[in-house]
Amino acid sequence: MQKLRQVLVEHAIATKVTAFEEELKMALPKEVEAAREADCRSYPLYKFVREELGTAMLTGEKVRSPGEEFDKVFTAISQGKVIDPLFACLSGWNGSPVPIC
Incomplete structure (x- = not known):
């Protein structure tokens, strides 16, 4: 049971991280990112x-x-x-x- 719980928690965390990364990508378009780097x-x-x-x-x-x-x-x-x-x-x-x- 502990191993199953650990796997489920890790999967849930990975899913949250992936969703957060996608939100960041949407919030910072490539053009804005490139302009920031160009400065x-x-x-x-x-x-x-x-x-x-x-x-x-x-x-x-x-x-x-x-x-x-x-x-x-x-x-x-x-x-x-x-x-x-x-x-x-x-x-x-x-x-x-x-x-x-």
């Missing part, structure tokens, strides 16, 4: 890693190892492809300390 100084690096390299968030929904995503980034760094996005992060910076996000 961040490190956005050029984020955009490069997500869009140009095609990495995805590791949410557990897809079968993908962190090593696969890491390899994409490591290869880009090794080939010097990250230099332009890095300089884009620094453009307009006057040398004074600022929050990076």
